[in-house]
Amino acid sequence: MIQLNEQQRMAAEFEGKHLLVLAGAGTGKTGTIIARADYLLRKGVQPNRIAILSFTRKSAREIAERLKLSAPGGINKKEITGRTFHSWCNEIMHLYPDHFPHHGYTPLDEDDRLSAMALALGKNFRDSKKEKVKKEVVTAIYSYAVNTLCSLSEAILHVRYGNLEKEDEQVRQYVEEDRKLIAPVIKKYIDYKKERRYIDYDDMLSVVATQLERDEALRDAVTKRYRHVLVDEMQDTNPLQYKLLKSFVEGSHLFCVGDDAQSIYAFRGADFRTIHSFTEIIPRSEKLKLLRNYRSTQEILDLSNWVLEQSPLRYDKKLEAHRGKGEMPSLIHVEDDWEEADLITDGILDRVAEGGRYADTMVLGRSVWSLSKVEGACLSKKIPYVKYGGTSLMQSAHVRDVASAMRIVANSYDEIAWIRFLQLWDGIGEIKASRIISRVITLATFAEMISCLQQFEGMEVNAAIPATLAAVREYNDRPAQAMEAAVKAMQPMLEKKYREEWTSRASDFEVLREVARSSGSITEFITEYVLDPKAETTFKIGTKETDDAVVLSTIHSAKGLEAEIVHILNLNPASFPSSRTILQGEGAIEEERRCLYVALTRAKNSLNLYRNVRSLHTQYSDANRHEQLYFLNNLPPHLVKILVNGQEKKDFPAPFNPKQGEADFPDFDFG
DNA sequence: AAAATGTTGCTGTAT
DNA sequence: GCAACATTTT
Secondary structure, eight states, X not given: OXXXXXXXXHHHTOOSSEEEEEEOTTSOHHHHHHHHHHHHHHTTOOGGGEEEEESSHHHHHHHHHHHHHHOOTTSOGGGOOEEEHHHHHHHHHHHOGGGOTTTTOEEEOHHHHHHHHHHHHOTTOBOTTSOBOOHHHHHHHHHHHHHHTOOHHHHHHHHHHTTSOTTOHHXXXXXXXXXXXXXXXXXXXXHHHHHTTEEEHHHHHHHHHHHHHHOHHHHXXXXXXXXXXXXXXXXXXXXXXXXXXXXXXXXXXXXXXXXXXXXXXXXXXXXXXXXTTHHHHSTTEEEEEEOEEOSSOHHHHHHHHHHHHTSSSOOOXXXXXXXXXXXXXXXXXXXXXXXXXXXXXXXXXXXHHTTOOGGGEEEEESSSGGGHHHHHHHHHTTOXXXXXXXXXXXXXXXXXHHHHHHHHHHOTTOHHHHHHHHHTSTTOOHHHHHHHHHHHTTOSSHHHHHHHHHTOTTSOOOTHHHHHHHHHHHTTTOHHHHHHHHHHHHHHXXXXXXXXXXXXXXHHHHHHHHHHHTOSSHHHHHHHHHHOOOOOEEOOBTTBOOSOOEXXXXXXXXXXXXXXXEEEOOOOTBBTTBHHHHTTOHHHHHHHHHHHHHHHTTEEEEEEEEEEGGGSOOSSSOHHHHHHHOTTTTOOTTTOEEEETTEEESSOOOOOOOOTTSOSSOOOOOO
């Protein structure tokens, strides 16, 4: 059994219909979800009747693992799963295939979705101002509209003109003109998906949410199946996910846990204010608060509270440390990213030399590549680490190459896979590939396709192309072998393409084969892998497997985690908030502030912030504005210890602020 | 004309 | 690590 305080126990053993638990950082949110699931299991609820939902794969996995440790004996622990909203929707489609024509479609990951949108856009798409519109922007607009259930105009206004005055006549005109141009493009993208049997991430939620709302029989069946729906990080629910949950209000029990101050997914359409109105919107629901922080020392919470107080928004939150006083957080002045990485990794080595663990330290960055210098320093100093967030194996070129052959076998309409697969072969480029695709993609059966490729009229087609596909097809029900066949057949080209890198890249397929082994078909493997591509990279010391490793993570992926020592990279003006955010208006800036708050509240004992001289200004934007908005402006001196070159100082060295016309780099000896 | 190779610049956070 | 663009080779 799990140790709980009075409030946590009340939540876990709640006997009413629906419950919302409002809980600040470190008050045991995840623990309460686990305790709730544990309580239900002990009461005899079958594990597959409980859906535990989260927004990131990592926290979903974390919950499942912790629950397995505490779960009572006599139950099948394999059936305990924590899942993302997306994988849950995929499961529902899988369980009730008759209600979903999209069942078995090829899921598009973010890169594929952009490729599909590029095809819909055509080259050189320009808006009414004759500016080139990027596929990324149109995709963001469409995604925002789907996730927030809003109109295309509202989405355009939010994504493209978020910082401008909504009521302005000129702005309205821009939006209207954009809408006229973009609407047909989006229609084309939607038609294209249907034609090619594609389903993107947003569709997975949208299809299931809509079908559940419409189809009473289905809703009955699904709510009977999932009696208890437990939602972690409720503040990150967007309107589409909320719509999905509403189908469960009548037949199931909702148990939601959240914290408005930790909402950092507004970019995905989340609105933390929905948790404020939870009890009004959901009938027969109650609210509970968890107040006491068990994680951090008071000094860490004082700084976190202060950051939140600077916001014009009111979060009605002041965390108090159950643990009492500790060490003061440090704000450390560094010259550049390399010094930053060096200081942090040296600190890790010192601690380990004194008998500490690698796993005591967590390094947080705003983006994945902000972690790269620290990663490099870990590699060169032989520090074991796990890196969360960022590109998974599936996004790396060699895996996509091999997967393309498997995808064609799974879904012969998959044009994006065809393009990639064909261009791997000698002498086939964009033009020849599209010629082949246009003929092959209309054929009804796999056999016809193969024979068409074998005797292709008007062009010499390498016989190895149909041979490869036929070989992969042999193992349709054994994805691990299918992958092996694909790698074998494609090896000569892959070796040529990746040259001396090939040996190290080839070892990735061994890892992937293990994953593939648990899937029953190629289609299933592709779907599961897109939904959970195991994005973490682990560095081991020698060949020894170790679970003691430094954690490198984005702030987003670190939500729900904690560590003794936390380092936060690049806490400079121009980074917090970033120049990009400043252009997006106040909402984005406030989200950025919450992001910082999430990062600060991960620390248990030691919190180290780095202020990096080199990134104090960027070439794009107005340094004054950055200075003005910097989240650590007017930081009261009693909250942090300022360190410059290891010495405690009263203040920072003067910010490096070049006058106009002056070189914007520090003195450098060119001799 | 099409493919292959080289270069530059840029990347938010997640599913 | 890759996409978009530029240049060289087939």
